[in-house]
Amino acid sequence: MALARTYSVALIGITGHVVEVEADIANGLPAMIMVGLPDTALREARDRIRAAIVNSGEKWPPHKITVGLSPASLPKRGSWFDLSIAVGILAAAGQVPRAALDGAMFFGELGLDGRLRPVRGVLPAVAAAAERGFRRVMVAEANAAEAALVPDVQVVAASTLAAALDWLCGTPGLRGGRPAAECKGRDLLGEILPDGPDTSDQAVPASSRRGLPGTAAPVTAAAPDLAELLGQSLARRGAEVCAAGGHHLSLLGPPGAGKTMLAERIPTILPKLDRAAALEVTSIHSVAGTLPEQVPLLTDPPFLAPHHTATKAAIVGGGSGIIRPGSASLAHRGVLFLDEAPEFARDVLDALRQPLEAGEVVVARSGVTARFPARFTLILAANPCPCARAAGPAEGCSCSPAMRRRYLGRISGPLLDRVDVKIELEPVGRTELLNDRNFAESSRAVALRVLQARERAAHRLRGTPWRLNAEVPGSELRRTWPPAPGSLRVVERSLERGQISARGVVKVIRVAWTVADLAGRPRPTRDDCAMALGLWLGVRR
Amino acid sequence: MRAKDVLGKSGEQAAAEYLEASGLRILDRNWRCADGEIDIVAVERHALVVCEVKSRSGMRYGSPLEAVSRAKRARLRRLAILWLNAHGVRFDQVRIDVVGLVYEGTGGFTIEHIRGVG
Numbered sequence: 334m335a336l337a338r339t340y341s342v343a344l345i346g347i348t349g350h351v352v353e354v355e356a357d358i359a360n361g362l363p364a365m366i367m368v369g370l371p372d373t374a375l376r377e378a379r380d381r382i383r384a385a386i387v388n389s390g391e392k393w394p395p396h397k398i399t400v401g402l403s404p405a406s407l408p409k410r411g412s413w414f415d416l417s418i419a420v421g422i423l424a425a426a427g428q429v430p431r432a433a434l435d436g437a438m439f440f441g442e443l444g445l446d447g448r449l450r451p452v453r454g455v456l457p458a459v460a461a462a463a464e465r466g467f468r469r470v471m472v473a474e475a476n477a478a479e480a481a482l483v484p485d486v487q488v489v490a491a492s493t494l495a496a497a498l499d500w501l502c503g504t505p506g507l508r509g510g511r512p513a514a515e516c517k518g519r520d521l522l523g524e525i526l527p528d529g530p531d532t533s534d535q536a537v538p539a540s541s542r543r544g545l546p547g548t549a550a551p552v553t554a555a556a557p558d559l560a561e562l563l564g565q566s567l568a569r570r571g572a573e574v575c576a577a578g579g580h581h582l583s584l585l586g587p588p589g590a591g592k593t594m595l596a597e598r599i600p601t602i603l604p605k606l607d608r609a610a611a612l613e614v615t616s617i618h619s620v621a622g623t624l625p626e627q628v629p630l631l632t633d634p635p636f637l638a639p640h641h642t643a644t645k646a647a648i649v650g651g652g653s654g655i656i657r658p659g660s661a662s663l664a665h666r667g668v669l670f671l672d673e674a675p676e677f678a679r680d681v682l683d684a685l686r687q688p689l690e691a692g693e694v695v696v697a698r699s700g701v702t703a704r705f706p707a708r709f710t711l712i713l714a715a716n717p718c719p720c721a722r723a724a725g726p727a728e729g730c731s732c733s734p735a736m737r738r739r740y741l742g743r744i745s746g747p748l749l750d751r752v753d754v755k756i757e758l759e760p761v762g763r764t765e766l767l768n769d770r771n772f773a774e775s776s777r778a779v780a781l782r783v784l785q786a787r788e789r790a791a792h793r794l795r796g797t798p799w800r801l802n803a804e805v806p807g808s809e810l811r812r813t814w815p816p817a818p819g820s821l822r823v824v825e826r827s828l829e830r831g832q833i834s835a836r837g838v839v840k841v842i843r844v845a846w847t848v849a850d851l852a853g854r855p856r857p858t859r860d861d862c863a864m865a866l867g868l869w870l871g872v873r874r
Numbered sequence: 875m876r877a878k879d880v881l882g883k884s885g886e887q888a889a890a891e892y893l894e895a896s897g898l899r900i901l902d903r904n905w906r907c908a909d910g911e912i913d914i915v916a917v918e919r920h921a922l923v924v925c926e927v928k929s930r931s932g933m934r935y936g937s938p939l940e941a942v943s944r945a946k947r948a949r950l951r952r953l954a955i956l957w958l959n960a961h962g963v964r965f966d967q968v969r970i971d972v973v974g975l976v977y978e979g980t981g982g983f984t985i986e987h988i989r990g991v992g
Contacts, residue, residue, distance in 0.1 A: 362947075362972060362991050363940045395937035 337424035337431055340438050340467065341417040342458040343409045346656060346696070346703030347616045349461025353403045354414060356421035361397030367418075369402030372410040372654065381412070381443050382419045389447035389495040390508060394426040408700050410655050413452035416441035416471065419494060420501065433501040438462040438470040440480075447494040451475035456629070457616040459483045471497055477516035479619060479629035482612065488516040559598045560773040562591050564761035569595070571756040571868060573779050576602045577786035578847030579801035580840075581689070581711040581751060583674075585741075585871070586758030592714040595758075596638075596670045599712065601776035603634045603667070604784045610666045613706060617665055621658050635667035637709075641676035649684045649694050650705050656696050661688045662705035674713040675743040682748055685711065689751045692804070708804070713752065715741065753803065753840045755871030786850035802846045807839035816845055816857040823863050832870060841865045881977060885929025886913055888983045889973040896987070898923060905957060912953050914973075921967035924954040929975040929983070938974035939988060947992040 335358045342349040365379050387393050400418055402409050417439035423429045440458060442450040451473040459470050459480045469487045472480045477490035491497035491513035499505050500513035562569060568584065572595055575582040584592040606614060615631045618624050624631070639648060639660040646652055650659035661669055671677060688694050688707035696703045718732040719740045732740075749755075791800050793814070799805050805814070824841050827833045833841070844865035845857035854861065890900055893916055902915035914925040926946070928938040935941075950970045958964070969990050975983040 360988060362942055362988060363937055395939060 335425045335427065337421050337434070339417040339421040339424070339434055340462075341414050341440060342438065342461050343407055344454045344458055344620060345407075345701050346705050347454070347457045347620050347658070348704065349458045350404075350407055351461065351465050351467075352407070352409060352414070354417045354421050355399075355401040355403070356418065356425040357399045357401070358394050358422070358425045359397045359399065363395045363397065365398040365400065367400045367402070369405045370408045371402065372408065374412050374654075375402075375409055375414060378412065378415050378418060378443075381445060382415055382422070384445040385415070385443035385447045385494050386419055386423065388445065389493065389498070391423060391428060391498070392426070394422065398422060398425075406700075411452070412442035412450075413440050413454075415443040416449060416494070416497065419443060420497070423498065429498060429501050430503075433503075436466070436468050438467045440470065440476065441473045441491075443494055449473040449491050449493055449497065453622040454616075454620040455479050456482055456612070456619040459486060459488075460612070460616070462486070471500075471513070475626065478627075479615075479624065481516050482615070482630055489513050490516045557594075557598050557601060557776075559602060559776040559779055562595055562598065563769045563773055564765035565591050565595065565758055566769065566772065568756050568758050569773070569779075571754045572599050573602065573783060573851065574844060574847050574868065575599070575710060575712075575754050576779075577783045577802075577851050578753075578790070578844060579708075579710055579803035580753035580844055580847065581713075581803075582754045582756065583713040583715070583744075583749065583752045583871075584756050584758060585715050585717055586756075587760055588716060590758035590760050592758060593672055596668070596672070596712045596714060597636070598776065599668055599670075599710075600634055600636045602780045602783050604780065604787060605632050606634060606666055614666050617658050617662050617705060621663055623663065633667075635664050636670065637664040637667065638670040638672060641671070641673045643677070643681065645678070645681050645684050648681050649688065649707075650696050650703070656698065656701075656703040658705045659694065661685060661707040661709060662694055664709035665706045667709060668712055669709040670712045670714070672714045674715045675740055677743075679743060679745065682743075683745055686747055686751065689748075710803075711752065713744065715744065717741070750834070750836065753844050754868040756868070757871055782851055785853070786847065789850045789853070790846070802843045802850070805843065807836070810839060810842055810846075814846065816842060816862055817859070820845075820857060820859040820862045823859065824866050827866060827870075833866070837869060841869050844868055881929050881931055882927075885975045885977075885983065886927045888975060888985065889925070889927040890914055892973065892985050892987065893925065902957070907953070907956055907960070909956060910949055910953055912950070912957060915957060917965075918969075920965065921969050922954070922958070922965040923969050923971050924950055924957070925971045925973060926950055927973045927975070929977065931977045933976060938976060939972060939986060942972050942991065944992075951992070 337356050339354045341352050341354055343352045367376060367379060383393055420429060420439055424431050424434055440452055440455055442452055444450055455472055455476040456479050460483050462470055463483050463486045470480055471489045471491060474490045474492050477488055480488045489500055491500060493510050495508035496510050496513040499508050505512040559569060571582060574580060576599055584595060586592055611630060611632050614635060618631055637660045646659060648659045649661050650657060689711060692708040694705045694707045718730060718737040720730055720732050790802050794800060824838055828838055845861045848861040848864050849857040894900060898916040898918045900914060900916045905912045905915060912924055913927040916923045916925060926942060928941055930938040947970060954968050970992055972988045972991050974986045978984055
C-alpha cells in the first residue's frame with residue numbers, strides 16, 4: 334500500500350554506519366513486524382512507538398506494518414531508532430509529508446507519552462551522517478548541543494514526537510507543546526579551540542581553563558599545582574618529559590613520597606586538546622555516556638584513575654550487548670593512571686599491552702568488531718613492597734627481598750618494557766622540602782615549556798600522521814630523525830652490556846628527542862641521550 | 875439477547891450482504907461443530923472462503939481486526955478442514971478472510987474486508 338524511508342545510524346564502537354529504516358504498510362490484519370537483526374531493546378520499540386504515536390494524538394495505522402532495518406546483517410542495538418521508525422511509519426501512512434524526510438537523520442528514544450529522550454553517542458552518529466552527505470538531523474533537546482558540534486549540519490531539537498511531527502509538517506504549535514527549534518551550535522569549536530597547536534592562549538594550564546565562556550565556571554581556587562610537589566625535582570622533570578612527548582611513566586616509591594600527587598598534577602601541565610582530538614575524545618565519552626550536559630565538548634585532556642579492582646572489560650572496553658569503551662579509551666589523548674599497579678589483576682595489566690602498542694582497542698564479538706582509539710599516556714604507581722613501610726631504615730619494613738621481588742613482579746616485564754620513563758621517588762626530608770621551595774616551578778611555567786616542546790615536535794613531524802615523539806615508529810625514527818652523531822655512544826654501551834634491549838634503544842631515542850625539544854635544541858645531544866637513558870633505566874640515587 | 879449479541883448478529887448480516895455484493899457466493903452461515911463456529915462460508919471463483927466476522931461498537935478498544943489473534947486464525951484453519959470433511963467436498967484453494975465492522979450509529983457500519991489472513 335505505502336512505503337516510506339528514513340535514516341538513522343548504528344554505532345559499532347565509535348564508528349557510525351548509516352541504517353536505512355523502511356516502513357511498509359500493507360493490507361492485512363493489524364500487526365507490526367520488525368526485521369533486520371534488532372536486539373531486545375529495539376524489538377521492544379514496537380510497543381513504545383505505538384504508545385508514543387497514539388499518545389501524541391496521531392492515528393496508528395490499523396494495517397500490517399513491516400519495518401525493515403538495513404543493512405540487515407549489521408546487528409542493531411538500543412532504543413535510539415525509535416524516532417526514525419515512528420516518523421517512517423507515519424510517513425508511510427501519509428500523516429507526514431515524505432518530502433520532509435529528504436536528507437534527514439533521526440535519533441532519539443520515545444517515551445510512552447511521546448516524549449523524546451536523549452541517547453548516547455549522538456556526536457559520532459551525527460559525524461557519520463554528515464560524512465555520508467546528510468545535512469539535517471533531528472534529536473532530543475538534551476542532545477542538541479552535542480549534535481551541533483558537527484559543522485555544516487542543521488540540528489533540529491524536539492522535545493516530543495508531536496513537536497517533531499509539527500516541524501516536519503510545517504505546522505508549528507499545531508499539536509501543542511514546545512515547538513521544535515533549530516539549534517544553532519554556539520560554535521563551540523571555533524570559540525574555544527584553535528585549529529592547530531600554534532595559538533598563544535594555549536599556554537594557560539588546563540586546570541585554570543575549566544570554565545568556558547558563557548558557563549558557570551567551577552571554582553578553581555584550589556586547583557592543584559605542580560609546585561606543591563616539593564623535594565621531588567627528578568620526578569617533576571620526569572612528568573614534564575612524559576607530558577611533552579606522550580611517554581609512559583612509572584613511579585616507584587614509598588607511601589607519602591608523592592606518587593599520586595604527581596600523577597594528579599600531570600593534567601595541569603598538558604596542553605588543551607586541539608580540534609580533531611577534542612572531537613575524537615568527546616565521541617568516545619559520548620558513547621560511554623559520560624559527557625557533561627551543558628558543555629558537551631571535552632577540551633581538557635582526560636584523566637582516568639580506575640580503581641585496582643577494575644575488571645578487564647572496565648579497562649579495555651566490552652560489556653554485554655552494546656560494546657562500551659573502557660578506561661583505556663576514555664583516557665584517549667589523556668592520562669590513564671593506575672595507582673597501586675601491582676594490585677591490579679595480572680590479566681588486566683597485560684590487556685593494556687595491545688592498546689599501548691597499537692593505540693587502539695579492538696573488541697571482537699560475533700558479527701561485529703568494535704574499535705576504540707586508545708592513545709593514552711600510561712602512568713603506573715607502585716609501592717616498592719607489600720607492607721608499604723619501606724620508607725627508610727628506621728621504619729622497619731620486614732619484607733624479604735623475595736617478597737618485594739614477587740610484589741613488583743606482578744607488573745609483567747613486557748608491560749614495564751613499554752614504559753619509557755621510570756622514576757624512583759625517595760622519601761623527602763625536611764631540608765629538601767624547605768630548600769626546594771625556591772626551585773619548584775608552577776604548573777603554568779612547566780605547561781608553557783611542554784606546549785613549546787610539543788609545537789617543536791609537531792613542526793618536525795608535519796606531513797606525517799604522528800604528532801608526539803612517543804608515536805613515531807622506530808624504523809622511521811632511525812631513518813629520518815637520528816640523534817646527533819656520536820651522541821648515542823652511552824646508549825650503545827648499555828646495549829652491549831645487556832642493560833637495555835634493541836627496543837629500549839628506540840625508546841631512549843624518542844625520549845631524547847623530547848628532552849631536546851624541551852630544551853629547545855634542534856637535535857638530541859649526548860647529554861640528552863644520557864638523560865633519556867637514565868630515565869629509561871630508572872635512576873637509583 | 876444482550877446488546878453485544880444484537881450487534882454481532884446485525885454485523886454478520888451486514889457482512890454477508892457486503893460479501894455477496896462483492897461477488898462471493900455464500901454457502902453456509904453460522905456453521906457449528908464441537909470445535910467452534912464459522913461465521914460465514916463462501917466461494918469466490920475456485921476458492922473456499924472461511925470468513926470470520928468481527929463487529930465493534932467503536933474504536934475505543936482498537937480496531938475489530940486486531941481482535942483476530944493468532945490462536946483464532948489457527949482455529950479457523952482447523953474449522954475449515956472440518957467443514958470440508960463434513961461436506962465431503964474439495965476446493966483448489968482454501969482461504970481465511972476477516973471482515974471487520976465498526977458501528978457508526980443509525981444502523982450503518984464501516985466495513986473492512988481482509989483477504990487471506992492465514
